[in-house]
Amino acid sequence: MRKRIIVAGSGGAGLTAAIAAAKKGAEVLLLSKTSCATGSCTAYSGGMFSLASGSVTPEEHFKKVIEVGRSAGDPELVRTLSEHCEASLRTLSDWGITMKIGEGRAHVRASAPSEIMGGAGMTGELCALARAEGVKILENCAATRILSAGGRVEGLEWVDWKTGREWRSWASAVILATGGGGAIYSRTDNPYRMTGDGYAMALEAGLDLADMEYVQFYPLGWKDPAFPVWMVGLTAMDYIPVTDGKGREFLKEAILSWGLSSGKEANYFARDRCASFLARHEKDGGKIYLHIEKLADDMLSLPDLRVSLMVDLPPRRRVRPVEVSPIQHYFTGGVPIDSEGRTRLPGLYACGEVTAG
Ligand SMILES: Cc1cc2nc3c(=O)[nH]c(=O)nc-3n(C[C@H](O)[C@H](O)[C@H](O)COP(=O)(O)OP(=O)(O)OC[C@H]3O[C@@H](n4cnc5c(N)ncnc54)[C@H](O)[C@@H]3O)c2cc1C
The missing domain is CATH 3.90.700 (Flavocytochrome C3; Chain A, domain 1)
Structure with missing residues (x-):
């Protein structure tokens, strides 16, 4: 039987997770509080990444990230980032995402529709790929609660903003990729629907949050x-x-x-x-x-x-x-994960800005 997976969030993290799961044969439902291609920080972003590539070794990248983060970063997660970032970007490139990888830097700006939304070309391409891989995408639908029983995730409760109807969907795994909470500040460059929903859902599900005082x-x-x-x-x-x-x-x-x-x-x-x-x-x-x-x-x-x-x-x-x-x-803090994206609640995974580390 195919595994059923629900992803909440259609930024770079959620779309990538959804596509990867679909490529492995899972039946994937992706809920997005905004439009899929344009309503995320990923779309708003400069579309530029710093990574270990070319002459920048994973060890150098690791040391720099730890130093710049004044040793507050989780060494295991930073090591995972430093060692796997280039391979992950190359996977996106192999999937057909427009990507330029250089010396310690990469960018996706070549496909951007405008200067001000450097990542929107990539999110558009990822959305199209997710649909082509059979991911069911529901836009303007907000996850509201993580459903669990017997200490394990069972699914997600969500609301369709257009109709106002509330739904429950069942799955063997839920991936939280709801981004940060910039919109709770009066001055932010985040889209206005970034209200930290993932943090609230994780707290309600009994998880702790880490490093929430670190807001950039x-x-x-x-x-x-x-x-x-x-x-x-x-x-x-x-x-x-x-x-x-x-x-x-x-x-x-x-x-x-x-x-x-x-x-x-x-x-x-x-x-x-x-x-x-x-x-x-x-x-x-x-x-x-x-x-x-x-x-x-x-x-x-x-x-x-x-x-x-x-x-x-x-x-x-x-x-x-x-x-x-x-x-x-x-938001630098968030839901604690291990290097496989697992949270402390079995069946609940998290990726992207919603995580701590
Ligand atoms: C202006 C700007 C420029 C930036 N430039 C760069 C850069 O050049 N390089 C870099 O590395 N980083 C940059 N960043 C940071 C980076 O863009 C983000 O940290 C990253 O894109 C987060 O990705 P994400 O997928 O975790 O979240 P997001 O891209 O924010 O996506 C979150 C998604 O979750 C959805 N969502 C939220 N709540 C719910 C809910 N309840 N139910 C369902 N869906 C929900 C939203 O609709 C959205 O689709 C920039 C950020 C901004 C704002």
Whole structure:
């Protein structure tokens, strides 16, 4: 008999898990609270990954992740990530997902429909593949409760938002891939349906959550009402100044004093440090400005700047500095798993941002 598996969530984690299960012969039901291809952080993302590939060895990657995470990361899970990330991306590539893997970096931006949604090409391709593999996808249907009996998962309770009807579906395994909870913050670059449902369901099922106090705020996000509530890549400050109200490049001074050479480096290795530095500055009454008025026309085609700014900046929009401020970006804590994605509740698995580690 075919195994029945239910996946909650249609970001990169849920879609990949659903396809992998279907390819192994399981009957897969995927519930998504949003539209499958566009309503996730994966779709909204820059679509760029850091990994062990080329001359970057798994050991170097492992050490860097542990160092940047100030040893708070789970060494077993980080080791799994470092050792398997390239093979996992190559599997996606073998499945036909548009992917470019280089030296310690990979991206899926070549299929992106626009600069601002770098991962949406990939989620579109994954959705199409999931359907082709026979995954039954129900959009705008939200998982509400994990069903269990005798200490084992039995299925999932969910609601169809269109009809308002509540359903129960039964399965031998449930995979939670509901992402983070950015939308509980007033300033976030996450889609507004990211309300941490997976955390609530896991808690209700009797599981503990880990490291929920570790919430990543991206250091720069547009604050000016004429711009979207969205992150601005730290690399932008390598091209145009980020200043305080007096015109001083105080963030750059801080980054250099920490032994880092650029905003680009800080983007990889010091986001939390930059965000708390800027938050303290604001708490003391300071403002933060991004000097887009200093952008010359020919700078707008620089790839690093395009990826960092993500919005169109015609001359009429580049007349004055605009205010920026830290913005909620990513939940680091969540449902504890082992390196196979198993939670403490037999039959319940979790992957992606909903997990801790
Ligand atoms: C603006 C932005 C840029 C980013 N850029 C990068 C980057 O360049 N590189 C990088 O590595 N990371 C980046 N990240 C982080 C990364 O995108 C996310 O951590 C990752 O995509 C999470 O994937 P996921 O599949 O776990 O969750 P998501 O992609 O968020 O998907 C969660 C899914 O769960 C569904 N869902 C939620 N609740 C329920 C429910 N109750 N029932 C059913 N479905 C539910 C949602 O509809 C959604 O489909 C970025 C994030 C943002 C917001």
